[in-house]
Amino acid sequence: MLFNSYEFIFAFLPFTFFIYFYLNKKRLTKASNFFLVASSLFFYSWWNPIYLPLILISMIFNYVIGTSLTKNKEYRKVSKKQLLTIAIVANIALLGYFKYSDFFISNVNFVLGTEIALLCLALPLAISFFTFQQIAYLVDSYRGKIKEYDFMNYAIFVTFFPQLIAGPIVHHKEMMPQFANVRNKVINYKNIAFGLFIFSIGLFKKVVMADTFAVWATAGFDEATTLSLFEAWATSLSYTFQLYFDFSGYTDMAIGAALLFNIKLPINFNSPYKATDIQDFWRRWHITLTRFLREYIYIPLGGNRKGNFRTYINLMAIFIIGGFWHGAGWTFIFWGFLHGFALVLHRAWSSLGFKLYTWLAWLVTFNFVNIAWVFFRAKEWDDALKVLSGMLGLSGINLPNILSGKLAFLNHYGIEFGNFVINIKGDNFTPLWLLFGFILILVFRNTNQRINRFRLSKDNIIFYGVLCGVFLFVGVMFIGSESEFLYFNF
Template identity: 50%
Template sequence: MIFSSPEFIFAFLPIVFLGYFLLNKFKLLYFGKVWLVAASLYFYSYWSLAYLPLMLGSIIFNYGLGIQLAKGAKRKKMMLITGIAANLLLLGYYKYTNFFLDNLNLLTGEDFHIAGIVLPIGISFYTFTQIAFLVDSYKGYAKEYDIVNYALFVTFFPHLIAGPILHHKEMMSQFKSLWTVPVRYRNIMMGLMIFGIGLFKKTMIADTFAVWADAGYTPGYHHDFYSAWVTSLSYTFQLYFDFSGYCDMAIGAALLFNIWLPLNFNSPYKSLNIQDFWRRWHITLGRYLRDYLYIPLGGNRCSVPRTYFNLFITFVIGGLWHGASWMFVIWGAMHGLALVVHRMWSSAGYRMYKPLAWFVTFLYVHIAWVFFRSHSLTDAMTILTSMFNLNSMTNMTIQDVPVDMLAMLGIQADKLSTFLPVGLAGYSVQFAAIACAFVIISFKNAIEIVVTDKQSTLKVTWVAFISSLALYMTLHTTSSVFLYFNF
């Protein structure tokens, strides 16, 4: 059950909403929280019951340890280290065991492998959330002595599967506040609006680009100049609108319950430098890496070379967090290196003309996504080489053009070259969609529309339009799983 499925929109979400506020109406506030926890556990177990005990065990372990840390137990530093290590070992077993064995096999020629290890959905997010809780408890920032409150903090379904990564202090004040108890129609309107925009991004934009990206990233696919750019840009925009759509739907769904999740995505393709990109893309992950890795390593309080190393290694590890693949490590290293270069550039006092700064930033991020998505270094280099192979741009023949695209456009192959370059005409639909995507990302995002737009008439119009469109899309499309569910 994903946010864009009919089961979620027309069954799960309304039932949970009505049950929660009905219990609140009869002043059964504690049972309202229990209801949300139970609903969230059902939402999680809908994917697979097999990993529900694992998550419950993780919650009980971290809750008990957090209480002891908050109470100032003896040798609490050792308890904190043990708790963090236990969480990382659990995550590492499911996420990296066979990756480690595969690399060991390359060195030794053996064939070690553990069959049956399947990555539990959401484990990276609820593990990182609970590590943050342990650290905050150790520092005295979090004091939670109610298992239901803690379980709700970890499992609240809008953020459970793919984030954002939460801090205890930013959520518990909301869960405990009486302000969240009654139905608030303004929040419902804003929540539906944000959710609807996210649904549009996911089902109509991201899932459309996914078809072209998946085809082009098939291992061994033969690329020319046009197909390489269509493939790479399709994934660049698929990931953008997929993750942006999820973040919008998560915020929108939570807002129905009067809960504001932290902003996790803020128009990152508008960024003018790589640092700005990471202040806009997966904001809570960047915050987490800064607070729990970069700063403990010494941050920028060290010598300049050590600061650069801290920055670089933080993003290498951040790349590995996304998955057990050297391609993610390469992607993380590329961003770490870019951040080091940006810091050196800024320290030297250099500036870049804004349009050029945007172009350079977007192009670099775009090229890095090729490594992020490719199955192997060979596949990535094939696409990148083809992207800059100008000979294939001018030497394409009618036979090189996708036949299905020609049929869709109603173009006869023997007349194609009379009005457009062969390659460009063959991918007209894709390039038109990419051009539209560039236009869309230049607009205000969903949160900006809701928060800054003061014209109530426009808001109502947006809600009516998005709601009706969302209804149509949900009934007439088959949506794929969100990409960040895999991380």
């Protein structure tokens, strides 16, 4: 079930909300927890019920291992470390089987000249997210940070529907105290107001902004055979904006939906395209994934405690792993390599005491991120090369007809006029949309800032109510044909 669907907005969400709090009002806490888990599993299985047993088996397995890791050593036949290793390997093997089998088979066929048949497995929804989330739970249990002996509580932690499909990747210790808090069992009208407001912003981001940019990005990457200079830049920027508004929109909707239940999810975005260096970017983009990679891979590998060379190796490792986590393809791995290499360069540059003007640092950072996204989006290497060559002007330059009168002399230099966005299904409004995208990401406050500043009073209640109503109305009107969130594919 999609957040941007009529079924979710007008049926599932209000029904789940009212029944959950009704049961809590009657002090049927266990029943309310069971209902929330059942609703979340229904939400998950709406997409494809065949994978419902998979998440159930995964939950039971990790719950049993997690509780075992909290017991005393003398009651075990294996050490805690061995048990943790077995559990992590099992989780990664499950993820690898569904997500990476065909990738490895196709590479074996290419290298050895074999003809092993591909498995062509459908990727189970949310498997990348609930796998990482449960690995974090196991490691925290091993470290003695968690003691969870109630399976229903654990099931809520894994399946809570606002964050189940595409994150944020949450920790047990930051979620379960909220569910255990008695005050959170009662309807909180301030949380409802702010939750609906944030949800409406996320819906607008997705169905108005992201889905508009998706048309040009899809046409440029998947359909066009060649791209002129402006078409190529419009294609890359459209995907850069599509990905941001799509994923941050999902996160806003998740935060907003969770607030209805008095649960505060961690912030996943903090204006990442305002970053002035690549390290700053990763402090702002997909924050919970960065946190996971840092705490459970980078630091165990040694972090920055074993000299510069080892630090650089560790940085490369976590970003290549991060790229591979996003998708089973060499383009994803190369995207991770680019970001890892950029982090290494940034650390080396900073250690020498060099600095750039703020505006130049932003320009370099944004353009690097934008170019790297080309490899992230491209289905094949040829698609990436097509866009990049167009961005360099190697496939010709077309300008709008309106400029032909004053700039006609440019014809002598091979520059043409007219049809300047025809290959990406664009029109004269495409440049204005790109400008609008820049304004939204660089000028306006983000969700995190709005959460910190939100104060509902008699003076602003009408303003927030009208703004929320406008966002919801426009969002619902734009739903039309449902579109998946991009991170469903990862």
